[in-house]
């Protein structure tokens with residue numbers, strides 16, 4: 001039970017899962033503090049210079065993530081531009097999330113796990129059916145979350161581009177093959193992103209239960225935005 005939670009207490013597949021809500025990874029004046037229940041979607045505009053911390057509250061939970069220029073959503077995240085510019089397949093501290101015009105949208109300021117994925121894509125009921133069988137066609141998936149949350153900002157199916165999977169482990173093997181495996185993150189681990197312009201962020205708290213990307217136990221996320229230019233110490237977020 002989470003006391004004084006601003007949202008309904010999340011339902012996790014295993015109620016014995018330890019949850020570590022953590023705090024902002026950088027000091028600053030608190031702008032927003034949202035708890036995203038397991039399986040749910042979330043979105044917000046993060047102003048230029050503000051820092052968004054994403055907390056993997058229960059561990060091994062993929063935060064499927066899209067980011068757009070808040071003032072022109074046709075200007076949006078590009079996985080290939082980002083990977084080519086940094087010359088590496090993984091997102092780590094210092095990675096700059098580039099747009100389809102090769103302009104910076106956000107920068108990874110703090111990273112508490114080794115690496116994050118931007119190759120594996122988002123789950124959908126269509127891909128679930130192909131991979132796991134027609135009996136899973138009813139399951140909620142990230143694409144449905146992106147479409148639902150995007151609709152609130154005037155976005156449709158053609159605006160859902162290749163995404164980032166924070167806390168998801170997709171190793172590129174020596175022979176070039178991709179895996180989706182468990183075991184990189186842990187409860188309370190964080191990644192913090194500085195907005196390089198005003199950006200719209202859309203997140204799907206991945207509901208996938210058919211592969212290990214969420215440890216077969218979808219858990220909540222904690223989204224904390226601060227203005228580090230008004231830092232007086234790390235403010236306490238809700239308990």
Ligand SMILES: [Zn+2]
Pocket residue numbers: 064122123124141142143206207208
């Ligand atoms: Zn998913």
